[in-house]
Amino acid sequence: MSFISIKNVWKYYDDNLVLERLNLDVEQGEFVSMVGASGCGKSTFLNMLLGRELPTKGTIVLDGETLKDEPNADRGIVFQKYSVFPHLTVLQNVMIADEFSSAKVLGWTFGNNKKLIKEKALEFIQAVGLTPAVAKYPHELSGGMQQRLAIAQALMKAPKVLLLDEPFGALDPGIRNDMHELIHDVWQKNKLTIFMVTHDIKEGFELGSRLWVFDKLRDDPQAPNAYGAQVTFDLPLAERVNKNNVNEIIEKVSRN
Structure with a gap:
């Protein structure tokens, strides 16, 4: 069994569908960077992992136990x-x-x-x-x-899981680089499982061992809230990805 299993997770707010059909597994010690346009559900997903909110449908299982709507020391x-x-x-x-x-x-x-x-x-x-x-x-x-x-x-x-919600967005570039080194060291030394929301795709590549891109695969201009975002790309970043291919992948993700 995976350390974290996301099983057919959907999230509605009234008639607004934010996330749909999330089926993902994460192993202990992975660093998942999450990118996507504003409003595509990244922070909503992070809040479900934290326990601030529950999925409307589906389940999130952490270390064999279904998450409840109450944050704890995990x-x-x-x-x-x-x-x-x-x-x-x-x-x-x-x-x-x-x-x-x-x-x-x-x-x-x-x-x-x-x-x-x-x-x-x-x-x-x-x-x-x-x-x-x-x-x-x-x-x-x-x-x-x-x-x-x-x-x-x-x-x-x-904690078993560390959640980072745009943690470096307010910092200038020099300090951000220092923080990148720090969080990478913290991840390695403490063997943490990390989920990080970022609007900076390059930051996601540099820090993560895995990159998720949130986006809508379906869209209806007459009913903009009818469909939710899914993870449209799930990219393993073993060995930080071949640096010669990073720009090509970033362009591909950005176009989608």
């Missing part, structure tokens, strides 16, 4: 807009999830339990290169540093 997410707590330091931001899990009433831990959570948080802070900023607050960090902090937060609960 799935971590990093958004384009930084999702950090402005009143907490870098260290406190990374510790907070484990502190809430360990002390649901007070939200803060003490003694040896707090020490263990702090040590764990410092390891992830070091992994994303934020050790010099451990006592700083988010407003003192650059955009790239805030995204590093969001990644450390997401990794703290040891």
